[in-house]
Amino acid sequence: MCSDKESLAVGTELLVFGMAHIVYRYSILTNSWTRADPMNSPRCLFGSTSVGEKAYVAGGSDSCGRILSSAEMYDLETHTWTPLPCMxxxxxxCSGTFMDGKFYVIGGVTNNNKVLACGEEYDLERRSWRVIDNMSEGLDGMAGAPPLIAAVNNQLYAADYSDKDVKRYDKLNNRWITLGKLPEQCVSNDSWGIAFRACGDRLIVIGGPRTYTGGTIEIHSWIPDQQPPGWNLVAKRSSKSFVYNLAVMGC
Structure with missing residues (x-):
């Protein structure tokens, strides 16, 4: 069953996927919500990304719990979903990102709760998928949480929550290089409760310390360079909950 709400920003719109595969669309231009068309194959727990006025989703689980290999593209101009070839x-x-003009889906769980260490690359021009072995090796938690990844200037980064490390993906050698640490106050439960996103030329981490009575949500940012991460605290607020999902718009 799909019960968690998920969100995806594309251009000037925010898509929110709710229960019963209902999709709502928020426009920052009109400050209004409207009911949107569902995907051709409604799903939850999918990998997604967006670039310009296009969004891409792949994998996930349908309402019967079947794990999917199908993928779709959303067009902001026409507000329609177009099926893509299956992975x-x-x-x-799983997690998704867009890099070097291609859609990447990495990690995740397949049948029998087997954690996948491979990724897949979708070539928009050739309309074909390519498996990349060991692309997310070591990035998935024991609970099968999606890898925390983000791409800045066509460079892929990851937050390794088990050791609180920030890593950069070496495309040539298909390996991860440790750059430094995440913000000290960011606490997760097998990566749940922390968000790792790109915003323009910055990486942002959202999370914070938790206690039995509540906690704090903090936003930290860093512009990747040749130095170890130096995180800047952007904002913080008290919260009785943690981060369930996050979409970044307007970067």
Whole structure:
């Protein structure tokens, strides 16, 4: 069953996917909500990303719990979903990103709760998928949480929550290089409760310390350079909950 709400920003719109596969669309231009068309194959727990006025989703789980390999593209101009070729592997709880003009889906869980260490690359021109072995090796938690990844200037980064490390993906050698640490106050439960996103030329981390009576949500940012991460605290506020999902708009 799909019960968690998920969100995806594309251009000037925010798509929110709710229960029963209902999709709502928020426009920052009109400051209004409207009911949107569902995907051709409604799903939850999918990998997603957006670039310009296009958004891409892949994998996930349908309302019967079946793990999917299908993928779709959303067009902001027409507000329509177009099916894409299926991935080579079924996967849910995966992560998506756009880099070098291609859509990447990495990590996740397949049938029998097997954690996948491979990724897949979708070539928009060739309309084909390519498996990249070990692309998310070591980035998935024991609970099968999606890898925390973000791309800045066509460079892929990851937050390794087990060791609180920030890593950069070496495309040539298909390996992860440790750059430094996440903000000290960011606390997660097998990566749940922390967000790692790109905003323009910055990486941002959203999370914070938790206690039995509540906690704090903090926003930290860093512009990747040749030095170890130097995180700047942008904002913080008290909160009784943690981060469930996050979409970044207007960067």
């Amino acid at each position: 080579n592997k079924t996967r849910k709880l």
